Amino acid sequence: MCALRDNAGMMTARSIRSSLQSLLRGLLPRVAATLACATLLPALGQSATSPAPDVAKPTSSAASKPARKATASGGPKTAQGATQKARTQGERHGRGKGGQEAATKADRKAARAATTSGTPYAGREDVMQWAAELAQRQGMDPAWTRRVLAQARLQPAVQRLIQPPATGTRKNWAAYRARFIDERRISAGLRFWDAQRADLARAEREYGVPAEVIAGIIGVETLYGQHMGQFRVIDALATLAFDHPSEHPRLTERVGFFRGELEQFLTLAHRSGGDPLLPLGSFAGAMGLPQFMPSSWIRWGVDFDGDGHIDLRRSPSDAIGSVANYFKVHGWQPGLPTHFPVAFDSARVDMDALLAPDILPTFSVAKFQALGAVIEGPALAHAGPLALVELQNGEAPNSYVAGTENFYAITRYNQSSYYAMAVIELSQALREARGQQARQAGGASQPAPAPSR
Numbered sequence: 001m002c003a004l005r006d007n008a009g010m011m012t013a014r015s016i017r018s019s020l021q022s023l024l025r026g027l028l029p030r031v032a033a034t035l036a037c038a039t040l041l042p043a044l045g046q047s048a049t050s051p052a053p054d055v056a057k058p059t060s061s062a063a064s065k066p067a068r069k070a071t072a073s074g075g076p077k078t079a080q081g082a083t084q085k086a087r088t089q090g091e092r093h094g095r096g097k098g099g100q101e102a103a104t105k106a107d108r109k110a111a112r113a114a115t116t117s118g119t120p121y122a123g124r125e126d127v128m129q130w131a132a133e134l135a136q137r138q139g140m141d142p143a144w145t146r147r148v149l150a151q152a153r154l155q156p157a158v159q160r161l162i163q164p165p166a167t168g169t170r171k172n173w174a175a176y177r178a179r180f181i182d183e184r185r186i187s188a189g190l191r192f193w194d195a196q197r198a199d200l201a202r203a204e205r206e207y208g209v210p211a212e213v214i215a216g217i218i219g220v221e222t223l224y225g226q227h228m229g230q231f232r233v234i235d236a237l238a239t240l241a242f243d244h245p246s247e248h249p250r251l252t253e254r255v256g257f258f259r260g261e262l263e264q265f266l267t268l269a270h271r272s273g274g275d276p277l278l279p280l281g282s283f284a285g286a287m288g289l290p291q292f293m294p295s296s297w298i299r300w301g302v303d304f305d306g307d308g309h310i311d312l313r314r315s316p317s318d319a320i321g322s323v324a325n326y327f328k329v330h331g332w333q334p335g336l337p338t339h340f341p342v343a344f345d346s347a348r349v350d351m352d353a354l355l356a357p358d359i360l361p362t363f364s365v366a367k368f369q370a371l372g373a374v375i376e377g378p379a380l381a382h383a384g385p386l387a388l389v390e391l392q393n394g395e396a397p398n399s400y401v402a403g404t405e406n407f408y409a410i411t412r413y414n415q416s417s418y419y420a421m422a423v424i425e426l427s428q429a430l431r432e433a434r435g436q437q438a439r440q441a442g443g444a445s446q447p448a449p450a451p452s453r
């Protein structure tokens, strides 16, 4: 996900500073799971105002996740054990001054572990030149930008993970779904919801985004903070800014995007006095519970717990408020369903026409029906536009839903209909499981029937 807020200029220097300090201080590494990183990627493209990486291609990266996961598992495993240990230490030390000191040690340890490989950019003349230009543009000390970028490292794993999926393979919604809608994630989601119920309810009230959708996003992105990424953000961004795989058809756009993210990251680190070599994130440079890009953190991050810092790594409250804010900014409409069931009238269906706009809601109910889509019940009363969303199931027949503007809003977080559907189904599973829990609790707490006399 990414977030760029138009009113970023309204942020005070202090809030930017404190935000960055939180960002730099707060990012502890997590055990591998580039799985979540892959989830993030498509969002880069869409949510940023700048032209994005083609992760923006709907549905493409989503169905490729199993492959990406397999690739990622070959990544820098050496970081994992240390990362896990460091995280545990940091958490054990808790909050407060002592906790911060411990966390910093943990951050340094994990950052060291994450950089056991990769060629430093110190010897790259073009990167050093860019560092000098950045310093000039942003009024920073060129010695600092060069010193920092000299310590960034090219990560071949990042180059592998950013590659678009192989073409020609049919995607598989059922397989994708199975990776995100399972007992482990639902249980973790219920625990998260229970622990954060006040903030989730407040976010729902203030932003109009249902608690289960917020919980669904954080669950799919990072399994509630368990998989927040294992790459140093500076390495990921530098690799994609200066050594992006060149075969990509939109290379210039993508390089521009990642250079912009790197510039924001370094500019704010410079202002805050934080160490840009410490934060860890996904292979695309996304960070924290909701996997925000640096620009997103600044533009759409919310200090929802009111402690003066935006900390998306350690504060579930800030993560919840920020996700809700992101959705509100990107067009979430309170009370609008995400999608409706759809069937087809085989005698007159025009699938080419129905699928032409892809996931962008375009058709009125009347037009949708005229093209051979069959909807019923509440869908017939839907006032807004619809999109025909196609989900491939490998060799099995495709699945289809009629997506509304709220379905589309979820794809602003990650431009994949598979991703959006996974978030929706996890959300529904959480809502249902929570309802079931409440009913059971209600039943258990019923007063025992009075003994008959």
Ligand SMILES: [Ca+2]
Pocket: 302, 303, 304, 305, 306, 307, 308, 309, 310, 311, 315, 318
């Ligand atoms: Ca906060």
